[in-house]
Amino acid sequence: MKVCALAGGVGGAKLAAGLQDALVPGDLSVIVNTADDFDLWGLHICPDLDTVMYTLADIANPQTGWGVRDESFAALSMLDRYGEDTWFKLGDRDIATHILRTSKLRAGERLTEITAHLSSALGVQSRILPMCDEPVSTVVYTPDGPLEFQEYFVRRGQRDEVLGVKLRGIEDARPTKAVSNAIAKADAIVFCPSNPIVSISPILAVPGMREALAGSSAPKVAVSPIVGGRALKGPADRMLKSLGHEVSATGVAGIYRGVVDGMVIDRADEKERPEIENFGMNVLATDAVMRDGADRTRLGREVLEFCAALGAG
Numbered sequence: 001m002k003v004c005a006l007a008g009g010v011g012g013a014k015l016a017a018g019l020q021d022a023l024v025p026g027d028l029s030v031i032v033n034t035a036d037d038f039d040l041w042g043l044h045i046c047p048d049l050d051t052v053m054y055t056l057a058d059i060a061n062p063q064t065g066w067g068v069r070d071e072s073f074a075a076l077s078m079l080d081r082y083g084e085d086t087w088f089k090l091g092d093r094d095i096a097t098h099i100l101r102t103s104k105l106r107a108g109e110r111l112t113e114i115t116a117h118l119s120s121a122l123g124v125q126s127r128i129l130p131m132c133d134e135p136v137s138t139v140v141y142t143p144d145g146p147l148e149f150q151e152y153f154v155r156r157g158q159r160d161e162v163l164g165v166k167l168r169g170i171e172d173a174r175p176t177k178a179v180s181n182a183i184a185k186a187d188a189i190v191f192c193p194s195n196p197i198v199s200i201s202p203i204l205a206v207p208g209m210r211e212a213l214a215g216s217s218a219p220k221v222a223v224s225p226i227v228g229g230r231a232l233k234g235p236a237d238r239m240l241k242s243l244g245h246e247v248s249a250t251g252v253a254g255i256y257r258g259v260v261d262g263m264v265i266d267r268a269d270e271k272e273r274p275e276i277e278n279f280g281m282n283v284l285a286t287d288a289v290m291r292d293g294a295d296r297t298r299l300g301r302e303v304l305e306f307c308a309a310l311g312a313g
């Protein structure tokens, strides 16, 4: 069964790992948000691509979900001695990824090729696909004015109220050939439990992406990142609220209405089933919280079974 997943950072990467475990090696493609990408000290950093890559390579830091396990921070300490503001915690091994990516970009390679090279060198058999090769940047509008995404997310600790989100450069972006192929060949399409506003929406906003998804007859299923009215991780709950969405699995389903055929929600939110079914979506209620590797694999398998049942029905 060929599966195409859409993912942002930590939550999305966890389900992608579960799907990878449940599938024959090589049958998973993951389209990843690149609107969090930014440059720091001349290095091009792609946090969501790297989080997915390290997680699928089984070298991610289990405490944070991002960065590399057993990491050291000697380079960052030296930058600190030079008087630099070291607010973004780049580890030594992680820096190697950014050095190589940046040098290949400067040599004219596309982000898609570079990501394929890096992930295959780390032994990842799934395809990790940037949503596009053009630069796109999320700008978060707050009462203090517009902020670059990582300024909002890491430097200011997601404390600002989000009044709006814009995607700089999105008009010039296009789904890559690899992305279009992954969607066209998929037997199931899975929207991972990533932030619907700043992780999945940028992927959907790439001109041509919604049409590519609509052109696929494969069942499409989204896993809610909101459980019991709270985000599993990060600021999704506060963002949904400040942008006028209901903070619930139903609120997430409303964002994906007309795009997906099914929603996977947590058992705690079972009472929302009728409302979501009213959107014309099928609902699977299960344990949607991934605490460990066993949870990821179980949820991955359940999501695939749900997709198979929708495809057969």
Ligand code: FO1
Pocket: 008, 009, 010, 036, 046, 047, 048, 050, 051, 066, 067, 087, 088, 089, 090, 091, 094, 150, 153, 154, 199
């Ligand atoms: N997130 C943090 O909260 N603090 C950090 O210092 C940080 C560093 C970092 C370095 C490399 C990387 O790939 C990711 C990193 N992240 C960090 C995570 C990242 O900013 C967010 O998870 C995503 O951008 C949101 O999806």
